[in-house]
Amino acid sequence: MNKEVQTHENRAHDRIDSGAERIKQATSDAVASSKEKFDRAADRVEERVHQATDKAANAAGRATDKVADATERGRVAYDQARDRADEWLEEVREYVREKPVQAVAIALGAGWLLGRILRR
Numbered sequence: 001m002n003k004e005v006q007t008h009e010n011r012a013h014d015r016i017d018s019g020a021e022r023i024k025q026a027t028s029d030a031v032a033s034s035k036e037k038f039d040r041a042a043d044r045v046e047e048r049v050h051q052a053t054d055k056a057a058n059a060a061g062r063a064t065d066k067v068a069d070a071t072e073r074g075r076v077a078y079d080q081a082r083d084r085a086d087e088w089l090e091e092v093r094e095y096v097r098e099k100p101v102q103a104v105a106i107a108l109g110a111g112w113l114l115g116r117i118l119r120r
Contacts, residue, residue, distance in 0.1 A: 096103040
């Protein structure tokens with residue numbers, strides 16, 4: 001009977017070992033499968049983050065270019081207006097030098113007219 005008990009014990013141990021091995025293999029398979037799925041998901045997330053970063057960088061570059069362009073156009077317009085104002089000022093100075101009496105009469109008339117307009 002001793003041998004029979006040992007045989008049953010050996011079979012029980014073998015079944016337990018076999019069951020444990022199947023559980024171990026199933027766990028390893030599940031972990032490997034999950035790891036592959038997580039890796040693929042992480043790769044997709046990383047790719048989308050790179051795409052979003054590229055889009056943001058491109059948009060920022062375009063915005064910077066537009067600001068630089070607008071700044072340059074503003075600078076050109078300012079320079080032109082300043083040059084035009086300098087030309088007009090020089091013309092007024094020459095007119096006053098050539099015709100001082102008429103310039104004073106025009107200034108007085110413009111002042112009187114402006115005063116009448118602002119009183120109302």
